[in-house]
Amino acid sequence: MKKRIGLIGGGQIGGNLALIAVQKQLGDVVLFDIPQVEGAIKGKALDINQLAAVDGYDARVTGTTDWKDVAGSDVVIITAGVPRKPGMSREDLLEVNLKIMRDVAANVKTHCPNAFVINIANPLDAMVYALYRITGFKKNQVVGMAGVLDTSRFKFFVADALKCSIRDVEALVLGGHGDDMVPLVRSATVGGIPLTALVDKEKLDAIIKRTREGGAELVALYKTGSAYFAPAASAMAIAESYLLDRKRILPCAAYLEGEYGIRGYFMGVPVQIGAGGVEKVIELALSPEEKAEMEKSSQSVKRTVDSVKI
Numbered sequence: 001m002k003k004r005i006g007l008i009g010g011g012q013i014g015g016n017l018a019l020i021a022v023q024k025q026l027g028d029v030v031l032f033d034i035p036q037v038e039g040a041i042k043g044k045a046l047d048i049n050q051l052a053a054v055d056g057y058d059a060r061v062t063g064t065t066d067w068k069d070v071a072g073s074d075v076v077i078i079t080a081g082v083p084r085k086p087g088m089s090r091e092d093l094l095e096v097n098l099k100i101m102r103d104v105a106a107n108v109k110t111h112c113p114n115a116f117v118i119n120i121a122n123p124l125d126a127m128v129y130a131l132y133r134i135t136g137f138k139k140n141q142v143v144g145m146a147g148v149l150d151t152s153r154f155k156f157f158v159a160d161a162l163k164c165s166i167r168d169v170e171a172l173v174l175g176g177h178g179d180d181m182v183p184l185v186r187s188a189t190v191g192g193i194p195l196t197a198l199v200d201k202e203k204l205d206a207i208i209k210r211t212r213e214g215g216a217e218l219v220a221l222y223k224t225g226s227a228y229f230a231p232a233a234s235a236m237a238i239a240e241s242y243l244l245d246r247k248r249i250l251p252c253a254a255y256l257e258g259e260y261g262i263r264g265y266f267m268g269v270p271v272q273i274g275a276g277g278v279e280k281v282i283e284l285a286l287s288p289e290e291k292a293e294m295e296k297s298s299q300s301v302k303r304t305v306d307s308v309k310i
Protein backbone atom coordinates (compact mmCIF):
# COMPACT_ATOMS: atom_id res chain seq x y z
CA MET A 1 0.00 0.00 0.00
CA LYS A 2 1.24 3.47 -0.91
CA LYS A 3 2.31 5.75 1.92
CA ARG A 4 0.38 8.94 2.61
CA ILE A 5 2.20 12.21 3.20
CA GLY A 6 0.16 15.00 4.79
CA LEU A 7 1.45 18.51 4.19
CA ILE A 8 -0.14 21.12 6.45
CA GLY A 9 0.31 24.47 4.76
CA GLY A 10 0.49 24.60 0.98
CA GLY A 11 2.48 27.79 0.51
CA GLN A 12 6.02 28.08 -0.82
CA ILE A 13 7.57 25.28 1.24
CA GLY A 14 4.41 23.12 1.12
CA GLY A 15 4.28 23.24 -2.69
CA ASN A 16 7.94 22.26 -2.96
CA LEU A 17 7.49 19.47 -0.44
CA ALA A 18 4.68 18.07 -2.60
CA LEU A 19 6.82 18.26 -5.72
CA ILE A 20 9.82 16.56 -4.11
CA ALA A 21 7.64 13.82 -2.56
CA VAL A 22 6.16 13.04 -5.98
CA GLN A 23 9.54 13.13 -7.73
CA LYS A 24 10.98 10.77 -5.14
CA GLN A 25 7.82 8.64 -5.40
CA LEU A 26 7.59 8.45 -1.62
CA GLY A 27 3.80 8.14 -1.58
CA ASP A 28 0.58 10.00 -2.25
CA VAL A 29 0.47 13.58 -1.01
CA VAL A 30 -2.34 15.47 0.69
CA LEU A 31 -1.75 19.21 0.52
CA PHE A 32 -3.87 20.95 3.16
CA ASP A 33 -4.48 24.66 3.61
CA ILE A 34 -7.16 27.07 4.90
CA PRO A 35 -10.49 27.55 3.04
CA GLN A 36 -9.49 31.09 1.96
CA VAL A 37 -6.93 29.60 -0.45
CA GLU A 38 -8.91 26.53 -1.55
CA GLY A 39 -8.60 27.36 -5.27
CA ALA A 40 -4.85 27.88 -5.07
CA ILE A 41 -4.29 24.67 -3.13
CA LYS A 42 -6.38 22.60 -5.53
CA GLY A 43 -4.59 24.27 -8.43
CA LYS A 44 -1.17 23.46 -7.02
CA ALA A 45 -2.16 19.80 -6.60
CA LEU A 46 -3.55 19.61 -10.14
CA ASP A 47 -0.48 21.33 -11.58
CA ILE A 48 1.86 18.79 -9.92
CA ASN A 49 -0.37 15.88 -11.02
CA GLN A 50 -0.06 17.14 -14.57
CA LEU A 51 3.72 16.70 -14.51
CA ALA A 52 3.39 13.05 -13.43
CA ALA A 53 3.20 11.79 -17.01
CA VAL A 54 6.42 13.53 -18.04
CA ASP A 55 8.58 11.20 -16.00
CA GLY A 56 5.96 8.57 -15.19
CA TYR A 57 5.37 9.31 -11.50
CA ASP A 58 2.56 7.25 -9.97
CA ALA A 59 2.25 9.34 -6.81
CA ARG A 60 -0.77 11.68 -6.70
CA VAL A 61 -1.41 14.98 -4.95
CA THR A 62 -4.77 16.00 -3.46
CA GLY A 63 -5.37 19.63 -2.57
CA THR A 64 -7.81 20.03 0.29
CA THR A 65 -9.14 22.23 3.08
CA ASP A 66 -10.75 19.29 4.87
CA TRP A 67 -8.82 17.61 7.68
CA LYS A 68 -10.64 14.34 6.94
CA ASP A 69 -8.53 14.01 3.79
CA VAL A 70 -5.35 14.24 5.87
CA ALA A 71 -6.51 11.42 8.18
CA GLY A 72 -4.34 8.34 8.19
CA SER A 73 -1.19 10.10 6.96
CA ASP A 74 2.00 8.17 7.74
CA VAL A 75 3.99 11.35 7.96
CA VAL A 76 2.78 14.92 8.50
CA ILE A 77 4.93 17.96 7.71
CA ILE A 78 3.83 21.32 9.09
CA THR A 79 4.59 24.63 7.37
CA ALA A 80 1.32 26.34 8.32
CA GLY A 81 2.27 29.81 9.43
CA VAL A 82 3.67 33.11 8.37
CA PRO A 83 7.20 33.54 7.01
CA ARG A 84 9.60 36.35 7.93
CA LYS A 85 9.77 39.67 6.13
CA PRO A 86 12.95 41.79 5.96
CA GLY A 87 14.01 43.07 9.36
CA MET A 88 12.12 40.40 11.30
CA SER A 89 13.67 37.75 13.52
CA ARG A 90 12.19 34.25 13.68
CA GLU A 91 11.03 35.08 17.22
CA ASP A 92 8.89 37.92 15.83
CA LEU A 93 6.67 35.20 14.31
CA LEU A 94 5.97 33.56 17.65
CA GLU A 95 2.58 35.03 18.49
CA VAL A 96 0.94 34.63 15.09
CA ASN A 97 2.43 31.21 14.35
CA LEU A 98 1.66 29.84 17.81
CA LYS A 99 -2.01 30.64 17.26
CA ILE A 100 -1.90 28.68 14.01
CA MET A 101 0.03 25.83 15.65
CA ARG A 102 -2.62 25.48 18.37
CA ASP A 103 -5.22 24.80 15.69
CA VAL A 104 -2.98 22.59 13.55
CA ALA A 105 -1.60 20.48 16.41
CA ALA A 106 -5.10 19.80 17.79
CA ASN A 107 -6.19 18.59 14.36
CA VAL A 108 -3.08 16.46 13.86
CA LYS A 109 -3.80 14.84 17.21
CA THR A 110 -7.39 14.06 16.20
CA HIS A 111 -6.86 12.99 12.60
CA CYS A 112 -3.32 11.57 12.48
CA PRO A 113 -2.65 10.06 15.91
CA ASN A 114 -0.07 7.60 14.58
CA ALA A 115 1.82 9.88 12.21
CA PHE A 116 5.47 10.87 12.44
CA VAL A 117 5.33 14.67 12.52
CA ILE A 118 7.97 17.08 11.23
CA ASN A 119 7.63 20.78 11.99
CA ILE A 120 9.16 23.50 9.84
CA ALA A 121 7.19 26.56 11.08
CA ASN A 122 9.22 29.21 12.90
CA PRO A 123 10.42 30.00 15.48
CA LEU A 124 11.33 26.37 14.97
CA ASP A 125 12.37 25.18 18.41
CA ALA A 126 9.36 26.79 20.11
CA MET A 127 6.84 25.64 17.49
CA VAL A 128 7.96 22.02 17.68
CA TYR A 129 7.73 22.23 21.48
CA ALA A 130 4.16 23.54 21.22
CA LEU A 131 3.34 20.78 18.74
CA TYR A 132 4.71 18.14 21.10
CA ARG A 133 2.85 19.49 24.12
CA ILE A 134 -0.50 20.03 22.39
CA THR A 135 -0.57 16.64 20.64
CA GLY A 136 0.79 14.77 23.65
CA PHE A 137 2.57 12.52 21.13
CA LYS A 138 5.54 10.38 22.11
CA LYS A 139 8.92 12.12 21.89
CA ASN A 140 10.10 9.82 19.09
CA GLN A 141 7.08 10.86 17.00
CA VAL A 142 7.86 14.60 16.76
CA VAL A 143 10.87 16.47 15.30
CA GLY A 144 11.76 19.91 14.06
CA MET A 145 13.57 20.45 10.77
CA ALA A 146 16.42 22.92 11.05
CA GLY A 147 19.75 21.15 11.45
CA VAL A 148 19.61 19.46 8.04
CA LEU A 149 19.05 22.87 6.44
CA ASP A 150 21.66 24.68 8.54
CA THR A 151 24.16 21.90 7.82
CA SER A 152 23.36 21.97 4.12
CA ARG A 153 23.97 25.73 4.06
CA PHE A 154 27.27 25.28 5.91
CA LYS A 155 28.40 22.56 3.49
CA PHE A 156 27.46 24.69 0.48
CA PHE A 157 29.44 27.69 1.72
CA VAL A 158 32.46 25.43 2.40
CA ALA A 159 32.29 23.83 -1.06
CA ASP A 160 31.85 27.26 -2.63
CA ALA A 161 34.83 28.73 -0.77
CA LEU A 162 37.10 25.78 -1.60
CA LYS A 163 35.74 25.30 -5.12
CA CYS A 164 35.41 21.59 -4.37
CA SER A 165 32.66 18.99 -4.73
CA ILE A 166 29.98 19.29 -2.07
CA ARG A 167 29.97 15.48 -1.92
CA ASP A 168 33.29 15.57 -0.12
CA VAL A 169 32.17 18.00 2.58
CA GLU A 170 31.19 16.39 5.88
CA ALA A 171 29.93 18.68 8.62
CA LEU A 172 27.31 19.11 11.30
CA VAL A 173 25.45 22.11 12.68
CA LEU A 174 23.84 21.69 16.10
CA GLY A 175 21.84 23.90 18.46
CA GLY A 176 18.76 26.04 18.04
CA HIS A 177 17.60 27.38 14.68
CA GLY A 178 18.80 30.90 15.39
CA ASP A 179 21.78 33.19 15.08
CA ASP A 180 23.68 31.26 17.75
CA MET A 181 23.41 27.83 16.12
CA VAL A 182 26.57 25.75 16.53
CA PRO A 183 28.52 24.72 13.40
CA LEU A 184 30.99 22.04 14.54
CA VAL A 185 34.17 23.24 12.87
CA ARG A 186 36.54 20.91 14.70
CA SER A 187 34.99 17.76 13.21
CA ALA A 188 34.22 19.14 9.73
CA THR A 189 36.18 17.47 6.93
CA VAL A 190 36.62 17.77 3.18
CA GLY A 191 37.64 14.54 1.49
CA GLY A 192 38.78 13.23 4.86
CA ILE A 193 40.98 16.29 5.51
CA PRO A 194 40.15 18.53 8.48
CA LEU A 195 38.42 21.70 7.26
CA THR A 196 40.66 23.75 9.53
CA ALA A 197 43.69 22.57 7.52
CA LEU A 198 42.16 23.86 4.29
CA VAL A 199 40.82 27.32 5.13
CA ASP A 200 42.28 30.11 7.24
CA LYS A 201 40.48 31.54 10.25
CA GLU A 202 39.22 34.62 8.46
CA LYS A 203 37.55 32.56 5.72
CA LEU A 204 36.17 30.11 8.26
CA ASP A 205 34.66 32.89 10.36
CA ALA A 206 32.98 34.29 7.24
CA ILE A 207 31.53 30.85 6.41
CA ILE A 208 30.20 30.46 9.94
CA LYS A 209 28.65 33.94 9.92
CA ARG A 210 26.99 33.34 6.55
CA THR A 211 25.65 29.97 7.77
CA ARG A 212 24.18 31.52 10.91
CA GLU A 213 22.60 34.31 8.89
CA GLY A 214 21.68 32.05 5.96
CA GLY A 215 17.94 32.44 6.51
CA ALA A 216 18.13 36.22 6.93
CA GLU A 217 20.20 36.59 3.74
CA LEU A 218 17.36 35.00 1.78
CA VAL A 219 14.66 37.03 3.55
CA ALA A 220 16.51 40.19 2.50
CA LEU A 221 16.72 38.98 -1.11
CA TYR A 222 13.17 37.64 -1.43
CA LYS A 223 11.58 40.58 0.46
CA THR A 224 8.12 38.92 0.59
CA GLY A 225 9.00 35.72 2.46
CA SER A 226 11.73 33.29 3.44
CA ALA A 227 13.66 30.35 1.98
CA TYR A 228 11.66 27.48 0.55
CA PHE A 229 13.57 25.19 -1.82
CA ALA A 230 16.28 24.09 0.62
CA PRO A 231 13.92 23.87 3.63
CA ALA A 232 11.59 21.60 1.63
CA ALA A 233 14.42 19.33 0.47
CA SER A 234 15.79 19.14 4.02
CA ALA A 235 12.46 18.14 5.56
CA MET A 236 11.87 15.57 2.84
CA ALA A 237 15.23 13.93 3.67
CA ILE A 238 13.91 13.36 7.20
CA ALA A 239 10.56 12.08 5.90
CA GLU A 240 12.30 9.75 3.46
CA SER A 241 14.51 8.26 6.17
CA TYR A 242 11.38 7.57 8.22
CA LEU A 243 9.24 6.19 5.37
CA LEU A 244 12.00 3.95 3.97
CA ASP A 245 13.50 3.10 7.37
CA ARG A 246 16.87 4.35 6.13
CA LYS A 247 18.17 4.96 9.66
CA ARG A 248 20.05 8.07 8.54
CA ILE A 249 21.83 10.16 11.14
CA LEU A 250 20.56 13.70 10.68
CA PRO A 251 20.67 16.81 12.85
CA CYS A 252 17.08 17.50 13.96
CA ALA A 253 15.37 19.38 16.76
CA ALA A 254 14.58 16.51 19.15
CA TYR A 255 13.04 16.43 22.61
CA LEU A 256 15.86 16.05 25.10
CA GLU A 257 15.71 14.48 28.53
CA GLY A 258 19.18 15.18 29.85
CA GLU A 259 21.22 14.66 26.68
CA TYR A 260 23.69 17.51 26.16
CA GLY A 261 22.69 18.70 29.65
CA ILE A 262 19.27 19.81 28.39
CA ARG A 263 15.98 18.58 29.79
CA GLY A 264 12.44 19.27 28.60
CA TYR A 265 13.28 21.27 25.46
CA PHE A 266 13.78 20.60 21.75
CA MET A 267 17.28 21.30 20.47
CA GLY A 268 19.19 20.53 17.29
CA VAL A 269 21.23 17.36 17.89
CA PRO A 270 22.24 14.35 15.77
CA VAL A 271 19.49 11.75 15.77
CA GLN A 272 18.83 8.50 13.96
CA ILE A 273 15.62 8.52 11.91
CA GLY A 274 14.02 5.21 10.94
CA ALA A 275 10.65 3.46 10.98
CA GLY A 276 10.47 4.14 14.72
CA GLY A 277 10.76 7.90 14.14
CA VAL A 278 13.51 9.41 16.28
CA GLU A 279 15.10 6.09 17.18
CA LYS A 280 18.15 7.45 18.92
CA VAL A 281 19.68 10.72 20.10
CA ILE A 282 23.43 10.58 19.55
CA GLU A 283 25.51 12.31 22.18
CA LEU A 284 28.86 13.68 21.06
CA ALA A 285 31.77 14.56 23.28
CA LEU A 286 31.96 18.32 22.73
CA SER A 287 35.01 20.49 23.36
CA PRO A 288 34.71 23.12 26.13
CA GLU A 289 34.20 25.82 23.45
CA GLU A 290 31.49 23.79 21.69
CA LYS A 291 29.82 23.10 25.04
CA ALA A 292 29.78 26.83 25.79
CA GLU A 293 28.25 27.56 22.37
CA MET A 294 25.60 24.85 22.89
CA GLU A 295 24.79 26.36 26.29
CA LYS A 296 24.40 29.84 24.76
CA SER A 297 22.17 28.48 22.02
CA SER A 298 20.05 26.52 24.49
CA GLN A 299 19.54 29.65 26.61
CA SER A 300 18.09 31.43 23.55
CA VAL A 301 15.80 28.48 22.83
CA LYS A 302 14.68 28.31 26.46
CA ARG A 303 13.84 32.03 26.53
CA THR A 304 11.52 31.67 23.54
CA VAL A 305 9.98 28.39 24.66
CA ASP A 306 9.39 29.65 28.21
CA SER A 307 7.35 32.50 26.77
CA VAL A 308 5.08 29.95 25.06
CA LYS A 309 3.53 28.56 28.27
CA ILE A 310 1.59 25.54 27.10
Ligand code: APR
Nearest residue numbers: 009010011012013014033034079080081082083120121122
Ligand atom coordinates in the same frame (compact mmCIF):
# COMPACT_ATOMS: atom_id res chain seq x y z
N1 APR B 1 -3.83 25.60 8.61
C1 APR B 1 -3.22 25.28 7.45
N2 APR B 1 -2.49 26.14 6.73
C2 APR B 1 -2.37 27.39 7.18
C3 APR B 1 -2.96 27.80 8.40
C4 APR B 1 -3.72 26.85 9.12
N3 APR B 1 -4.33 27.15 10.26
N4 APR B 1 -2.66 29.11 8.57
C5 APR B 1 -1.89 29.49 7.53
N5 APR B 1 -1.72 28.45 6.68
C6 APR B 1 -1.01 28.41 5.41
C7 APR B 1 -1.10 29.70 4.59
O1 APR B 1 -2.40 29.85 3.99
C8 APR B 1 0.02 29.51 3.59
O2 APR B 1 -0.43 28.91 2.38
O3 APR B 1 0.38 28.23 5.57
C9 APR B 1 0.98 28.57 4.32
C10 APR B 1 2.35 29.17 4.56
O4 APR B 1 2.96 29.36 3.33
P1 APR B 1 3.89 30.62 3.00
O5 APR B 1 3.24 31.87 3.49
O6 APR B 1 4.27 30.54 1.56
O7 APR B 1 5.18 30.37 3.94
P2 APR B 1 6.39 29.36 3.70
O8 APR B 1 7.50 30.07 3.01
O9 APR B 1 5.91 28.08 3.15
O10 APR B 1 6.89 29.16 5.22
C11 APR B 1 6.06 28.55 6.18
O11 APR B 1 7.93 27.76 7.48
O12 APR B 1 10.20 28.27 7.33
C12 APR B 1 9.00 28.52 8.01
O13 APR B 1 9.28 30.78 8.75
C13 APR B 1 8.59 29.95 7.84
O14 APR B 1 6.92 29.85 9.53
C14 APR B 1 7.13 29.87 8.14
C15 APR B 1 6.73 28.51 7.54
